[in-house]
Amino acid sequence: EVQLVESGGGLVQPGGSLRLFCATSGFIFSDHPMDWVRQAPGKGLEWVGRIQNKGNSYSTQYAVSVKGRFTISREDSKESLYLQMDSLKSEDTALYYCAVTTKGYWGRGTLVTVSS
Amino acid sequence: SYELTQPPSVSVFPGQTARITCSGDALPKKYAYWYQQKSPQAPLLIIYDDSKRPSGIPERFSGSSSGTMATLTISRAQVEDEADYYCYSTDSSGDYVVFGGGTKLTVL
Numbered sequence: 001e002v003q004l005v006e007s008g009g010g011l012v013q014p015g016g017s018l019r020l021f022c023a024t025s026g027f028i029f030s031d032h033p034m035d036w037v038r039q040a041p042g043k044g045l046e047w048v049g050r051i052q053n054k055g056n057s058y059s060t061q062y063a064v065s066v067k068g069r070f071t072i073s074r075e076d077s078k079e080s081l082y083l084q085m086d087s088l089k090s091e092d093t094a095l096y097y098c099a100v101t102t103k104g105y106w107g108r109g110t111l112v113t114v115s116s
Numbered sequence: 117s118y119e120l121t122q123p124p125s126v127s128v129f130p131g132q133t134a135r136i137t138c139s140g141d142a143l144p145k146k147y148a149y150w151y152q153q154k155s156p157q158a159p160l161l162i163i164y165d166d167s168k169r170p171s172g173i174p175e176r177f178s179g180s181s182s183g184t185m186a187t188l189t190i191s192r193a194q195v196e197d198e199a200d201y202y203c204y205s206t207d208s209s210g211d212y213v214v215f216g217g218g219t220k221l222t223v224l
Contacts, residue, residue: 035213044218045159045202061211064117097158101204104161104170
């Protein structure tokens with residue numbers, strides 16, 4: 001069974017940092033590009049960024065809204081995905097999902113709230 | 117930045133056919149995917165590679181793509197199909213992923 005479990009969300013002040021984690025199982029993690037996707041309360045899905053697999057040099061791409069502030073990394077040996085979020089803004093408040101979007105593998109998300 | 121455009125809402129009566137469109141300049145070259153989301157659940161992939169259906173997705177869901185428009189068709193719509201539907205694709209480089217704004221389907 002495919003499982004993706006996000007953790008690390010919480011309440012953080014504007015300008016602060018947070019690191020999200022995604023533990024996976026049930027599929028060959030190292031084969032797949034991995035995405036972070038977020039959804040603000042009552043809003044639509046917004047792609048945050050992607051990290052490619054080893055064969056594509058672990059290259060990363062980010063949405064314009066987070067580029068320069070967020071960093072995606074992965075650890076294939078641990079089948080884990082990470083999202084380092086710095087210089088957080090109130091508009092980053094959302095439920096953050098890790099996903100293999102082309103396969104339909106999603107976690108349940110972890111909530112990040114940026115507020116003073 | 118690249119955008120995919122969907123209508124905000126679509127309404128049909130039970131048993132009718134619902135069509136949800138998604139327009140984007142790169143769609144002639146890039147596959148479209150469709151997700152269904154019933155809050156507060158995670159999104160569910162219902163169409164991939166323009167027109168393929170994952171196992172377990174009812175046959176009444178189908179997808180097509182022509183030119184700069186992809187279309188999700190829900191035949192014989194049921195009340196349980198009420199949900200938000202999102203198209204998803206990449207820009208022409210393939211590097212940047214984008215979701216459409218979402219379409220709220222109401223089955224009256």
